[in-house]
Amino acid sequence: MKRFDVKRMGRLISEIAVLLAIYFVGCQIAAWLQVPIPGGVMGMILLLLAFALGWVKPATLQLGAGVLMAEMLLFFIPALMSLLDHGALVRDEGWRILLVIGVSTLLVMIVTAFTVEAVCRWKLRHEG
Template sequence: MKRFDVKRLGRMVSELAVLLAIYFIGCQIASGWHLPIPGGVVGMALLLLGFALGWIKPATLQLGAGVLMAEMLLFFIPALMSLLDYGVLVRDEGWRILLVIGVSTLLVMVVTAFTVEAVCRWRMRHEV
């Protein structure tokens, strides 16, 4: 392995470790405070807070996040395989499930867009 490859691998592992640590901190906060939302969502809020306050630069986690995005399908294979066990449910209630998935996906996209817009405007005001 070349020196460049080892350096890149080390950076990727360290970025993944930071993302995993933020996730675990979010899980601990959610379970410790008995929050009704998943720890992953709390971790994402912590990550957003770190970005907004300038504690974490998005570019410092770009390689690790890129690896997770590239391999995202692997995270969904277990959920997709479980559909084989519930074929009757999907056949009978599939349209409702698809409606919920569609509406929730749309809501996530809209809320994300508004959040990004608000953070960008906030940063523009505070950088001047």
């Protein structure tokens, strides 16, 4: 491997390790507080807080996050394969499942948009 490739690979591994550490801390906080919020969501809240307070710059985790986003389909393959085992359920209740998926996706998009807007306004207010 070239020196640049080794350096890039080291950065990638360290960024993914940081993201995994934030995820595990979020899981521990969710378990400790005994709240019905998944550890991944708690980790995202921690990451958002770290970005908002300036402890971590988003560019420092961009490479690792980009790789994880590019390979996101791999995380959904087990869920998709389980649909093959439950064909009757999908046939009978498929429209309800699609309705829930559609509504929840729309809600996630709306909440994300409002959150980004609020953080941007908060950041502009505190910067200048």
